[in-house]
Amino acid sequence: MADLPPNAEMLAPRHQLNYFDAQSRALPCDMTALQAWNATMERPLPLMGLAFTIRDTISGLFGVKQIGGFTGQRVDTVQTGDHLDFFLVEDARPDRLLLTERDRHLDVLTCVAVHDRRLWIISSVVTHNLFGRAYMLPVAIAHRFIVRAMLNRMPLADKSVT
Numbered sequence: 602m603a604d605l606p607p608n609a610e611m612l613a614p615r616h617q618l619n620y621f622d623a624q625s626r627a628l629p630c631d632m633t634a635l636q637a638w639n640a641t642m643e644r645p646l647p648l649m650g651l652a653f654t655i656r657d658t659i660s661g662l663f664g665v666k667q668i669g670g671f672t673g674q675r676v677d678t679v680q681t682g683d684h685l686d687f688f689l690v691e692d693a694r695p696d697r698l699l700l701t702e703r704d705r706h707l708d709v710l711t712c713v714a715v716h717d718r719r720l721w722i723i724s725s726v727v728t729h730n731l732f733g734r735a736y737m738l739p740v741a742i743a744h745r746f747i748v749r750a751m752l753n754r755m756p757l758a759d760k761s762v763t
Contacts, residue, residue, distance in 0.1 A: 606716035608697045611725040612708055619707075619734065620726035620741050626752045628718045633695045637720045638685065638713050639675050641755045652743075663732055665704060706733035720755075722748050 605623055615621055628637065653668065668687035676685060679698070683690045688700035688711065698713040712723040724744065728734045 605723065606714050606719070606721055608694075608714045608716055609721060609723050610692075610697070610699055610710070610712045611723065612710045612727050613725070615725075617727070618725050619728040620724070620737055620744075622745050622748065623721060623723045624745070624748050624752060625719050625721045626755065628715065628720050631718060632715055632720070634698045634713045634715050635676065635679055635693070635695075637715050637755075638698060641720070641722075641751055642686075643675070643756060644754050660736070663706075665706065665732075665736075668702065706730055706736060720752070722752065724748070 609623070611621070612618065632640070656668070674686075679685060679690050679693045681690055681693055683693070685698070685700060688702055690698060691701050691710075692699035696715050700711040700713065702709045707726055707728045710725050712721070712725075714721040714723065726737060728737060
């Protein structure tokens with residue numbers, strides 16, 4: 602894997618993470634991190650709604666809040682404290698979004714970074730207990746494939762960028 606961009610961020614040093622994934626793709630034009638998020642989310646993957654329904658049903662049995670999944674809704678502006686779907690925006694800059702989901706079982710940080718006309722999706726997870734570790738077993742397997750598929754479905758150009 603290539604070196605991470607200078608604007609990348611993780612929850613902790615890599616050796617302290619329970620899960621790590623970094624994937625990237627070239628961008629067709631200059632984009633902000635939010636424009637890249639919108640372009641990536643524009644066409645939700647088939648069956649993702651079902652996958653999130655199953656996740657919410659099973660996790661709900663253990664007191665985990667429902668997250669609902671991705672809406673595909675375009676967002677024109679975002680700032681710290683806003684939400685992008687189920688993620689809390691912890692930092693919003695033109696070149697980077699830091700998106701988190703935290704609970705008593707695990708902390709997730711998704712860093713959406715743009716650098717040198719390349720989009721990076723960097724996911725890091727720290728688990729806190731047995732349920733968090735068990736939860737990550739199927740998620741770790743599926744996550745890489747899902748992110749890769751989302752990046753591959755990204756439109757060749759973001760219509761809002763001129």
